Amino acid sequence: MSVTAAKGFTAAGIAAGIKDNGNPDLALVVNTGPRRAAAGVFTSNRVKAAPVLWSEQVLKSGQVSAVVLNSGGANACTGPKGFQDTHATAEKAAEVLGRGAIEVAVCSTGLIGVLLPMDKLLPGVETAAAQLSEHGGEKAAIAIKTTDTVHKTSVVTKDGWTVGGMAKGAGMLAPGLATMLVVLTTDADLENDVLDKALRAATRTTFDRVDSDGCMSTNDTVLLLASGSAEVTPEYEEFAEAVRQVCDDLGQQLIRDAEGASKDIKVEVVGAATEDDAVEVGRSIARNNLLKCAIHGEDPNWGRVLSAIGTTSAAFEPDRLNVAINGVWVCKNGGVGEDRDKVDMRYREVHIVADLAAGSETATIWTNDLTADYVHENSAYSS
Amino acid sequence: MSVTAAKGFTAAGIAAGIKDNGNPDLALVVNTGPRRAAAGVFTSNRVKAAPVLWSEQVLKSGQVSAVVLNSGGANACTGPKGFQDTHATAEKAAEVLGRGAIEVAVCSTGLIGVLLPMDKLLPGVETAAAQLSEHGGEKAAIAIKTTDTVHKTSVVTKDGWTVGGMAKGAGMLAPGLATMLVVLTTDADLENDVLDKALRAATRTTFDRVDSDGCMSTNDTVLLLASGSAEVTPEYEEFAEAVRQVCDDLGQQLIRDAEGASKDIKVEVVGAATEDDAVEVGRSIARNNLLKCAIHGEDPNWGRVLSAIGTTSAAFEPDRLNVAINGVWVCKNGGVGEDRDKVDMRYREVHIVADLAAGSETATIWTNDLTADYVHENSAYSS
Numbered sequence: 001m002s003v004t005a006a007k008g009f010t011a012a013g014i015a016a017g018i019k020d021n022g023n024p025d026l027a028l029v030v031n032t033g034p035r036r037a038a039a040g041v042f043t044s045n046r047v048k049a050a051p052v053l054w055s056e057q058v059l060k061s062g063q064v065s066a067v068v069l070n071s072g073g074a075n076a077c078t079g080p081k082g083f084q085d086t087h088a089t090a091e092k093a094a095e096v097l098g099r100g101a102i103e104v105a106v107c108s109t110g111l112i113g114v115l116l117p118m119d120k121l122l123p124g125v126e127t128a129a130a131q132l133s134e135h136g137g138e139k140a141a142i143a144i145k146t147t148d149t150v151h152k153t154s155v156v157t158k159d160g161w162t163v164g165g166m167a168k169g170a171g172m173l174a175p176g177l178a179t180m181l182v183v184l185t186t187d188a189d190l191e192n193d194v195l196d197k198a199l200r201a202a203t204r205t206t207f208d209r210v211d212s213d214g215c216m217s218t219n220d221t222v223l224l225l226a227s228g229s230a231e232v233t234p235e236y237e238e239f240a241e242a243v244r245q246v247c248d249d250l251g252q253q254l255i256r257d258a259e260g261a262s263k264d265i266k267v268e269v270v271g272a273a274t275e276d277d278a279v280e281v282g283r284s285i286a287r288n289n290l291l292k293c294a295i296h297g298e299d300p301n302w303g304r305v306l307s308a309i310g311t312t313s314a315a316f317e318p319d320r321l322n323v324a325i326n327g328v329w330v331c332k333n334g335g336v337g338e339d340r341d342k343v344d345m346r347y348r349e350v351h352i353v354a355d356l357a358a359g360s361e362t363a364t365i366w367t368n369d370l371t372a373d374y375v376h377e378n379s380a381y382s383s
Numbered sequence: 384m385s386v387t388a389a390k391g392f393t394a395a396g397i398a399a400g401i402k403d404n405g406n407p408d409l410a411l412v413v414n415t416g417p418r419r420a421a422a423g424v425f426t427s428n429r430v431k432a433a434p435v436l437w438s439e440q441v442l443k444s445g446q447v448s449a450v451v452l453n454s455g456g457a458n459a460c461t462g463p464k465g466f467q468d469t470h471a472t473a474e475k476a477a478e479v480l481g482r483g484a485i486e487v488a489v490c491s492t493g494l495i496g497v498l499l500p501m502d503k504l505l506p507g508v509e510t511a512a513a514q515l516s517e518h519g520g521e522k523a524a525i526a527i528k529t530t531d532t533v534h535k536t537s538v539v540t541k542d543g544w545t546v547g548g549m550a551k552g553a554g555m556l557a558p559g560l561a562t563m564l565v566v567l568t569t570d571a572d573l574e575n576d577v578l579d580k581a582l583r584a585a586t587r588t589t590f591d592r593v594d595s596d597g598c599m600s601t602n603d604t605v606l607l608l609a610s611g612s613a614e615v616t617p618e619y620e621e622f623a624e625a626v627r628q629v630c631d632d633l634g635q636q637l638i639r640d641a642e643g644a645s646k647d648i649k650v651e652v653v654g655a656a657t658e659d660d661a662v663e664v665g666r667s668i669a670r671n672n673l674l675k676c677a678i679h680g681e682d683p684n685w686g687r688v689l690s691a692i693g694t695t696s697a698a699f700e701p702d703r704l705n706v707a708i709n710g711v712w713v714c715k716n717g718g719v720g721e722d723r724d725k726v727d728m729r730y731r732e733v734h735i736v737a738d739l740a741a742g743s744e745t746a747t748i749w750t751n752d753l754t755a756d757y758v759h760e761n762s763a764y765s766s
Binding site for chain 2: 045046047048074076077078079081082111112113114115213214215216217218287288289290293294295296297299301302303304306307308309310311312316318319321331333334335336370371372374375376377378379380
């Protein structure tokens with residue numbers, strides 16, 4: 001059901017010809033109201049794609065009527081012409097929808113440094129608008145795929161209101177947001193400042209802790225649109241939890257479909273003095289190429305966990321560190337613990353617990369193993 | 384010639400049986416004087432191997448008579464027993480050489496989290512001592528190899544004095560020193576504070592800027608020993624430059640032999656506001672897995688260079704960035720530059736220039752491509 005699970009939204013997904021292979025590559029999501037409140041979170045990369053620069057401006061008003069999303073090109077590092085193209089895309093959507101261009105957010109994903117084929121994209125916006133439907137959510141989710149092998153959607157329904165969403169993302173998953181485009185919708189009746197608070201709280205502990213390959217994108221965008229169509233205003237805590245659940249679910253789907261991955265690795269840091277320490281240590285472990293290779297080889301190489309912890313500024317004493325892999329405490333007090341041969345690593349999910357023995361704060365970072373398939377996917381062609 | 388190129392040094396390399404496959408695994412380097420001044424630089428990883436903790440103490444006196452080095456086990460994360468084993472190794476060498484244990488540095492390399500077979504290592508020290516020779520430098524260099532495919536040595540001879548050295552290192556090459564063991568020797572007559580100054584200056588711009596896979600070791604050690612045997616005291620600048628040349632040469636050899644690499648990548652950052660900015664940007668580019676995969680595929684994917692620059696805190700404006708790959712300015716002013724099809728990437732060395740257009744400082748970081756062979760070497764067995 002995706003973005004059309006919530007009432008007050010229509011969507012479409014079509015093949016506009018942006019991708020050479022003829023696959024769907026253009027999605028349109030429209031908020032039919034009555035409310036058009038919105039919030040957004042964007043990549044923290046300082047090199048931002050044109051659609052990010054544009055959409056950041058759109059979100060300043062806290063009002064979004066529609067989102068145009070394309071795969072097949074990131075429109076990043078494309079200079080003034082790239083920004084003009086994003087602007088023209090918003091203008092075209094505004095024109096066919098009868099709204100103002102400043103209420104149209106734009107998202108792009110694909111190769112950096114290439115201009116979009118506007119002669120295909122602009123007619124595509126018209127085609128998509130003609131196909132808008134209350135059942136179009138799944139088609140929209142399919143049209144934003146790049147190297148994704150499956151489309152990703154999630155829905156949480158509460159008492160009279162719903163939060164739905166779609167996501168794409170496969171490589172370049174990283175900090176300050178995993179690389180991706182995400183559109184979340186709700187029919188709850190909420191102001192944009194409430195949406196903003198709930199969205200930032202949710203992304204901080206979900207997408208922002210999905211770190212597949214440590215690379216940060218130029219195009220990451222997460223939007224949350226509210227139609228107010230359900231005529232229900234939920235309590236903040238309940239709404240924020242629903243948004244968190246949808247983000248968490250979509251984040252898990254991103255990890256499970258990460259490029260070339262054969263293992264999903266949950267890095268849980270416990271016993272940290274601060275949450276920041278826990279996140280820093282978790283990221284350091286999650287980005288250690290040597291460890292990620294070892295996990296791929298089903299080798300519970302805890303020494304690589306310790307060497308990753310040792311590069312951080314977190315509070316810990318080396319001789320008090322403990323590490324468990326799939327429930328076996330292979331490292332105790334910084335040295336050899338239980339027999340590593342007891343660790344069963346045959347399954348896709350691998351659970352690493354790093355205990356800093358320095359406090360009671362925790363954080364969980366999700367990552368993948370590093371595989372020959374990842375190398376192949378990212379070296380055999382430009383993406 | 385290695386560590387015995389300088390007068391006043393003997394060395395040996397033997398197979399003590401630490402490695403299961405019977406390859407050489409124990410090296411001994413002895414300073415026969417008359418001077419025994421020394422300096423050392425160690426890993427900045429906070430999880431330090433027992434031999435690092437020991438040798439740091441040894442170096443406090445600025446005096447080193449001998450170095451025992453073993454491959455086949457890192458003796459890291461091995462608790463109090465591991466430290467006792469390092470101490471016993473130094474004691475054994477001191478005993479057979481007739482020196483004090485506190486003048487014997489110890490270096491280990493291999494798998495983390497495993498105790499060394501002391502029943503083989505200690506007799507090995509005796510065997511090595513019996514084979515010490517002024518021509519033993521090459522054998523010592525061979526005995527410290529782990530996944531190195533070749534042994535690495537370098538010599539610079541000046542007017543009456545010499546700096547020689549040996550190095551090992553293949554995976555886990557990273558910041559705050561590339562992972563490695565390095566012993567440098569000189570017959571110049573110099574105090575330990577001069578050695579220390581020259582060594583720190585040299586490693587800062589050589590080993591510290593070799594970043595193969597972003598992983599920092601628990602065992603990195605670089606030692607510089609002076610025998611004074613040449614009875615010459617060179618000018619500081621001349622001596623420091625000779626040490627830098629040997630370090631630079633050994634660093635290049637480490638990169639060329641990095642695990643699984645098919646491309647050596649020189650990342651040169653120019654136009655930086657500060658040297659720190661240049662180093663930060665260089666490291667960010669050098670550690671970007673997606674870019675390293677693209678280079679492996681001979682794809683001049685400059686968008687991945689820009690996305691890596693964008694994650695740093697360096698001074699720059701996105702629309703003023705320029706990037707050249709193998710001499711072709713594929714990115715100009717943050718956008719599309721010369722035709723990327725002009726870039727010839729058939730050769731092993733790849734030269735990336737990132738111009739921040741924000742000043743006049745520069746730095747060069749060396750790295751490798753990311754390959755399926757790297758994944759295989761680091762997943763197929765524990766190392």
